[in-house]
Amino acid sequence: MHALTRRRNRWLVVAAAAGMCALTPGTAMAGWGPGGQSNGDTAETGGGRSGSDLVSMVRYSGSSTGGSGGGKGNVTPVGDWNPPACWYEPRTAADFQKYVEDMYTETVNTPGQHSYAKTAVGQFRETYKDGEYKNYNLDEADKGTWWVAVQDPDRWMEPAAQLCNESPFWVVNGDTPDVPNAVTPNVLAELAYNRLRLPETEVTLAPENTTKVNLPTWAWLDGATFKAVDVTAQINVGGLNIQATTTARPISLKLEPGTKDAETYPASGECGINDDGSIGEAYARGKADETPSCGIKYLRSSGKGKFALRATVTWEITWTGTGNPEPAQLPNGTFGADQEVVVQEIQSVNR
Structure with a gap:
């Protein structure tokens, strides 16, 4: 044998x-x-x-x-x-x-x-x-x-x-x-990947929590919260001293309204990252007639219930380490969460 x-x-x-x-x-x-x-x-x-x-x-x-x-x-x-x-x-x-x-x-x-x-x-x-x-x-x-x-x-x-x-x-x-x-450094980078902890994915909405049928709802993420995060893995035993740092950077946000009776902005539901690290655009007074760069328009009310809006951020993940000073790619990662949205009918008064 x-x-x-x-x-x-x-x-x-x-x-x-x-x-x-x-x-x-x-x-x-x-x-x-x-x-x-x-x-x-x-x-x-x-x-x-x-x-x-x-x-x-x-x-x-x-x-x-x-x-x-x-x-x-x-x-x-x-x-x-x-x-x-x-x-x-x-x-x-x-x-x-x-x-x-x-x-x-x-x-x-x-x-x-x-x-x-x-x-x-x-x-x-x-x-x-x-x-x-x-x-x-x-x-x-x-x-x-x-x-x-x-x-x-x-x-x-x-x-x-x-x-x-x-x-x-x-x-x-x-x-x-x-x-x-x-x-090896590459294996260490993969182990560090598994220990990345990312911020909760809760988008800011305007109107907040409760919106109206056919009213564009703005959605965005603050760049100060969604910034790069990293984990370093190292081993130093018996003369073997190697390390690798795995870094995750947010690159996009995908919105899933929680119902087929909705439209997303853009149509793909995929909102790219801005130069300042934010995603989408914050709503401000005077933008009511504008179309949001990132958002949702619900086409029917949620009735007595709520829609579960799914917001998922995609993170680009790379590593550097012993013998590998230039960033090398690891598979992208995603992390998302649901948040509840109430959609009401717009009430009108007939005279």
């Missing part, structure tokens, strides 16, 4: 044992994950330890980092693309040794732990301590690092998060791991 296949099979055995561990009260799931987490605007967060689990060593900072738990975050990629749900990143020999030994100790000392889990974790430990590798390669700690699979904590149940199933492997300093999603 090929060595890489043997290593993969051993890793799957340990993963299965870890699943048993997860079902045992008081025992943390043994495995490489979850991924790095962010916890607030302008935050800098990254890897650490939680019980016998290692979290990602990727650190995030910038003007737009949000907390985990939001699925794919505020940004929905345009097209059939998603940031990685799992990836590989390095660990020093000492960190790797501590992780495996802690996992082994916790597993074998947990009361009621299944013997299969103890055996599988013991075999995994033996591979790196006294088997295929010796003493976790501590004698070669200055020559390389262990590379391990990590999952995005918000997406660990997705099939894509299970694709990084190679067991930990040794990489000599300066070599590039021959596996998909080995962390």
Whole structure:
């Protein structure tokens, strides 16, 4: 059997044992994950330890980092693309040794732990301590690092998060791991993409909230609110020090009236961005007879209900980073929200 296949099979055995561990009260799931987490605007967060689990060593900072738990975050990629749900990143020999030994100790000392889990974790430990590798390669700690699979904590149940199933492997300093999603500046940029947090998309309307049938309703977004946001992802482990900054810039607003009985300005419903970063044009006294550059005209009333106006901003997303000083394109992203609009009939008095 090929060595890489043997290593993969051993890793799957340990993963299965870890699943048993997860079902045992008081025992943390043994495995490489979850991924790095962010916890607030302008935050800098990254890897650490939680019980016998290692979290990602990727650190995030910038003007737009949000907390985990939001699925794919505020940004929905345009097209059939998603940031990685799992990836590989390095660990020093000492960190790797501590992780495996802690996992082994916790597993074998947990009361009621299944013997299969103890055996599988013991075999995994033996591979790196006294088997295929010796003493976790501590004698070669200055020559390389262990590379391990990590999952995005918000997406660990997705099939894509299970694709990084190679067991930990040794990489000599300066070599590039021959596996998909080995962390690179480009992969870091894609991970940062998933942590972009964008402003709420609520357009300003005139008339506000309540409008009239056949009356053009102006719509706009303030350029001071809808400005570029960015997230930087960086990893610095065992001589690997790379980073990438992903930046999102608003480029257009799409209006969907919430009913077929309406017209949009322009007809496509797509309002482009102005030179000052705003979208649309603010209504002002004296413009009642003008046609808005961005807006809606409802052709029937909402009756006793309301129409759900959908406003979606498209963001152009690029990245720069280690070895890539010029902005490179990532898929555009969208983020939108609904807001309620009441449309009334214009009342007339017959004399």
